[in-house]
Amino acid sequence: MEKDLVIETRGVTRTYVTGEVKVHALHPVDLAVRRGEFTAVAGPSGSGKTTLLNIVSGLDTPSSGKVKLAGREMSAMTQAELSDFRRDHIGFIFQAYNLIPVLTVEENVEYIMLLRGVPAGERAARVKRMLDEVGLSGKKGRFPSQLSGGQQQRVAIARAMVSEPDIILADEPTANLDSATGSALMDMMRDLNEKRGMTFLFSTHDRMIMEKSTRLVTLKDGRIDSDTKK
Amino acid sequence: MNFYLKMAWRNSMRNKRRTFLASLAVGLGLAALIFTDGLTIGMLDGIIDTATGTFMGQAQIHRKGFRDAMDPDLVVEDGPALLGRMASEPLVRAFAPRTVSFAMIASPSNSGSVMLYGLDPEAERGVSRLDRMVKEGDFLAGDGYAIVIGAALADTLEVGLGDKVVITAASAGGGDLAQGMFRVGGIMKSGSRAMDSNLAFVRIDRARELFNLGENFHELAVAFRDVKNAEDASLPFWKEYGGADNQAEGWPELVPELAAARGMSAFGILITAVILSGIVALGVTNTLFMSLYERMFEFGVLRAVGTRPLRMALIIVGEAAVLAVISAAAGVFIGWLSSHLTAVHGLDYSGIDYAGVTILEPLRPRFRALQFWLYPSALFIFTLIVSLYPAVYAARMNPVEAMRKSL
Known part of the structure; x- marks a missing residue:
């Protein structure tokens, strides 16, 4: 495996069985994502992009094939090992409602470092730095319900990035935002990608995200239809 | 305050009405146990006092x-x-x-x-x-x-x-x-x-x-x-x-029916405790599962970002602990208040025979220390044990299933 490969899937398939009905969500998919890429996986509903991200993140297991993330084969890991692996190597941004409502902005960003056992002083410094970067340092004591949708997603970005993971997986991060807020958010992520060399992998059918990404992978009926670098 | 305890407290306070009602239900169970225990002990002590103090004496010596x-x-x-x-x-x-x-x-x-x-x-x-x-x-x-x-x-x-x-x-x-x-x-x-x-x-x-x-x-x-x-x-x-040649006997030998009644009352309290424990178990399990189902997506997110299964279980157990503490406080207060008010006024069953002794004085619940430390502690531990069922459910939760609409 090449040293700068963050994600590598080989022959990954996923078949859901409901009673006697089999749904092939993914046909053999081979995908390699390199460090620092800003990649969008696009496609219509049911094309398999969410399934692909679930498998890549270790939230779901493939029916066949192999997945490596940051050089580690994921299929051999236990649930506890997968939890630790996600905590240490992956940052997540979900569509919406992905913050813990009972934690403040500061505590939401701090949470993953707490899981990793980062000392309190270092946690505080990193949270402050991250909130400064996403422009929310003045709102650190607020709860998610006291923030707008765009502000909540900025907190989610801060949370995803604060522990400096190998890759950030974002599932339709602008889906619940208006176009101006979504565009500003994407610009911010692109900026962080350029400044820090952080790897991003989006699932989306938002044209704006496709345009702002540096690589566009399209899926159709569970297969890679196209893979374009800009 | 510990991060996870703070989280458990805030989660418990998210739906104050539900937490209040659940705590009240569990607390009433504890209060009923405290009251029953106090009344039984008070009744028996009163009857023993009547039996020994009216005429018999606490012990007697006779020729064999x-x-x-x-x-x-x-x-x-x-x-x-x-x-x-x-x-x-x-x-x-x-x-x-x-x-x-x-x-x-x-x-x-x-x-x-x-x-x-x-x-x-x-x-x-x-x-x-x-x-x-x-x-x-x-x-x-x-x-x-x-x-x-x-x-x-x-x-x-x-x-x-x-x-x-x-x-x-x-x-x-x-x-x-x-x-x-x-x-x-x-x-x-x-x-x-x-x-x-x-x-x-x-x-x-x-x-x-x-x-x-x-x-x-x-x-x-x-x-x-x-x-x-x-x-x-x-x-x-x-x-x-x-x-x-002589025989010295305490009241348990002089009035064996009364000693037997005391033993039966302890068993009665145990039965009451078992029944109330069942109510507590159902109340706590129901509350925790309602809270859990309401927050499936949130638990999915917690699992996704790297919270280990054991930690997930501890989050639920922490919420159960908060519920138990509030319930115990409510139960102790209600139990004390109801016992105190009954003790002030007394329950008049004078003239009625019980275990061979005629009740002469109003019955008054009697406080004893274990009502206020053993029973609440037992409630706390029992609540934590009961919470293991939803806790294991949370620990085994599939994050993809939990967040069906997202990743």
Whole structure:
């Protein structure tokens, strides 16, 4: 495996069985994502992009094939090992409602470092730095319900990035935002990608995200239809 | 505050109404247990106090076989010497010698059988409350010819204060019948039909003279400094004063029905605790699962970002701990308040017989320390155990299933 490969899937398939009905969500998919890429996986509903991200993140297991993330084969890991692996190597941004409502902005960003056992002083410094970067340092004591949708997603970005993971997986991060807020958010992520060399992998059918990404992978009926670098 | 405890507290406060209602339900269960325990203990203590304090005494010493045969010759062995030893016994607060005889009592209008006790009125005040039950006249304050009888017996004999009655009973040393005339000096209303119909009391010196007993007596009633001594079968007291010819017994031996009732009450409290535990288990499980189902997406996110299964379980257990603490506080307060209010007013069951004893005083719940530390602690631990079911569910949660609409 090449040293700068963050994600590598080989022959990954996923078949859901409901009673006697089999749904092939993914046909053999081979995908390699390199460090620092800003990649969008696009496609219509049911094309398999969410399934692909679930498998890549270790939230779901493939029916066949192999997945490596940051050089580690994921299929051999236990649930506890997968939890630790996600905590240490992956940052997540979900569509919406992905913050813990009972934690403040500061505590939401701090949470993953707490899981990793980062000392309190270092946690505080990193949270402050991250909130400064996403422009929310003045709102650190607020709860998610006291923030707008765009502000909540900025907190989610801060949370995803604060522990400096190998890759950030974002599932339709602008889906619940208006176009101006979504565009500003994407610009911010692109900026962080350029400044820090952080790897991003989006699932989306938002044209704006496709345009702002540096690589566009399209899926159709569970297969890679196209893979374009800009 | 610990991060996870803070999280558990805030999660519990997210739906204040649900937390309040669940805590109230669980707390009421605890309060019911505290109240039941307090009332049962209070009732039994009250009945034991009635049984021992009204007349019997906390312990009694007799000649072996006297209680079965009631033979007037079976006087307490070395009675006069025993009184001297008892006076220097550090465990004993008071004691009173008594003579006991089956007797016939007759008035010009009627006659009946009674248990006639010869008493020392001064000594008797230390071990019984007979003097307080005399509602007319006085308690053997006059000359040696005064007799105190119950109000029901007075009605049967159709006598009142100052009227004459004749006592006939077997005397010691041969069993000849002895007869003596007495004047009714006091009429007693104890609240117990049995006592008011069947007992009569005269001064002990007059009884000794009448029944040829010399300085002897049949029964020594004892009151300890600590009432618990009467139940302590391991005390050397029983052997020391029982000896070869005499028999020293505490109230559990004198009224075994009462001792059995105490054992049954402990079992009753255990059954109550088991039933209430079931209610608590259902309440806690239901509350935690409702909260869990409401926050499936959130739990999915927690799992996705790297929260280990064990930590997920601890989050649920932490919320159960918060619920248990609030419930325990509510239960202790409600339990204390209901017990206190009932203790102030009392529950009047006077005149009713229980375990062979007539209830004379209002029943009042009695507090004891374990109601306020053992029961709440048990509730806390039990709640944590019950919470393991939803906790394991949360730990095994599939993040993809939980977040169906997202990643």
